[in-house]
Amino acid sequence: MIPYGRQEITQADIDAVIAVLQSDFLTQGPTVPQFEQAIADYCGVRHAVAMNSATSALHVACLALGLGAGDVLWTSPISFVASANCALYCGASVDFVDIDPLTYNLSVPALAEKLAQAEKVGRLPKIVVPVHLCGQSCDMAAIHQLAQQYGFKVIEDASHAIGGRYRDLPVGNCAYSDITVFSFHPVKIITTAEGGMAVTNQPALAERMALLRSHGITRDPAWMTHEPDGPWYYQQIALGFNYRMTDVQAALGLSQLSRLDEYVTERQAKAAYYNQALAELPIVLPWQHPDTYSAFHLYVIRLQLDQIRVSHRQVFEALRACGVGVNLHYIPIYSQPYYQQQGIAGAADYPQAELFYQCAITLPLYPNLSREQQEQVVVAIRDSVLA
Template sequence: MIPYGKQAISQQDIDSVIKVLKSDFLTQGPQVPLFEKKIKSATQANHAIAVNSATSALHLACLALGLSQGDVIWTTPISFVATANCALYCGADVDFVDIDPSTYNLSASELEKKLSYAQQHNLPLPTIVIPVHLCGQPCDMEKIHALSKTYGFSIIEDASHAIGGKYQGKPIGNCEYSDITVFSFHPVKIITTAEGGVATTNTIKLAQKMALLRSHGITRDDDFMTEPSHGAWYYQQIELGFNYRMTEIQAALGVSQLTRLAEFVDDRNRLAKRYDDILGDLPIILPKQIKDSYSARHLYIIKLKLAETKLTHKQIFDTLRVKKIGVNLHYIPIHIQPYYQALGFRAGQFPIAEEYYEQAISIPLFHKMTDEQQETVVQALKDVLL
């Protein structure tokens, strides 16, 4: 089976992990701060807070921005459920904005329409908007940021797919157009720490809040304690926090992987361009790339022109799997998940997202993919669709 995504682990990565295993620190040692320093350099952000998953980073980002009961976030229905769930963890509500039919990202135009309608009809406006850079391609962040100034919401960029990508020539994660950006380092992402995530921000108070909450709300900093220290052993819990810390093992792997970030992203773009060149004659819609961006190319999503084939979406997907092509689908619209249906969402509310779901397939794309593997994928698509 040719997988849709796969990590690339080198001997350098293995040696870095073994070195930590032989050291005195498996948690809370020098590697996590080093990884954070490297992330700051890669993104040009002022602060980076490493955690055990991107889901944890999303949760901490919402808490740092003060999200709570009575608030609402708006996000895209085409994402993994964690993007919406992070609001529910805070006791807040969730709503969605339909996607752009070309990029599959949250539509800035639909966002503007929904904000205007909500304001005119005295409906709740979002406390936070979470655009998701699907496949690694950035959303229209300049327009979303401008809307935030008019309507007074904060912005968390869910850049789980996008480390190493660029927007307007600058690294995604620099937070020029957002309060916080979140990255994922799951094994199928651009780089991996096995599991792990990070939040970047340019605001020191947000960084301090997230750092505090990732470790039980405990501090040893005299500046934050309510009374003088009792001694070298002393700490205080000043918030209700969580155990969201990244381990030294994960961080060491991340530090090593970051040395090849540009290589990974360049190779993914080369492979994606090759797909563009050799898939054009098939009854599919190729992924569109917008100007002023450089996608990290986490995924290569095609849309099927089902009217031009004799097979259903499911039949095409299943036949490709039988042919050992590890296709996948990113994502089932969040609002049609049973849990969200129980919250009151219904099919038909976000029609562009639902149409996308009925046609989309993610085909294999990963750093170590060979030309032969790519040709096998293309031939399988031709066999099924022509």
């Protein structure tokens, strides 16, 4: 089975991890801050805070921005559930904004319309989380303009998008947001096995997130309520979590980061091959906004169901039967039973998300996917949609 995504682990990665295993530090040593600085330098941002997952990073990002009971967070319905769950962890509520029919990212016109309505009833969001689906940045300049107008904070969920660019600047530079979050899960652009990172240009936010990722404990006398009792002393000054990344993970991430641009170039090339090979079939290919350069974490096609004789499910199952490990990113979050139990509005409020879910299929795409494997995918798609 050709998987939809797959990590590449090289001898350099293995050597980097072994070096840490043979060192004095496995968890909180020098490698985590080295990885943080390397990510900050790559993105052109002032601060980076490493964590054990992007989910953890989203959680503490929300807390650092003061999200709590009585507040509301808006995000895209076409994302992994973590993009919304982070609000519930804080005791806040969640609402969704429909997607753009071309990019599948959060729709700016839909956001503007919903904000205008929310202002009238005094229910504006405290935080909006645009999700850079598949690795393509949202229209962050337009979202930033709305944030200035309506007073909400912005967390970019860039779990798919490290290595991508927006208006020729790296995703994660936070020019248009308060915080950006990356994921280093094995199927993402680079991996730390499990892991995530929050980046920001605001030192107070970085300090708060660093505190919350490690039990809310500080050894900095400047943060304490009184002079330290001695050199052993620490204080818990907030209710934090054990969200720390280890030196072992950071070593893998540092090694992988050296190949990040190469990986994105490979993904772009493989996406271009799909674009050419699938152009004549009754499917919609990924559209790229001219302001963006996608990291192409995912390659998503949409079936033109009115032009084929088979169903979405039949095509999906036929591809799996041919050894092509397709997937679907994502099931609309509002349709999940847990969210339905919370009284979240459903399909009628998000027509573009519904249309997407009814016909989307994620094809295999990763740096070491061979041309022969891509050809196998193309043949399988052609046979299944023209059946």
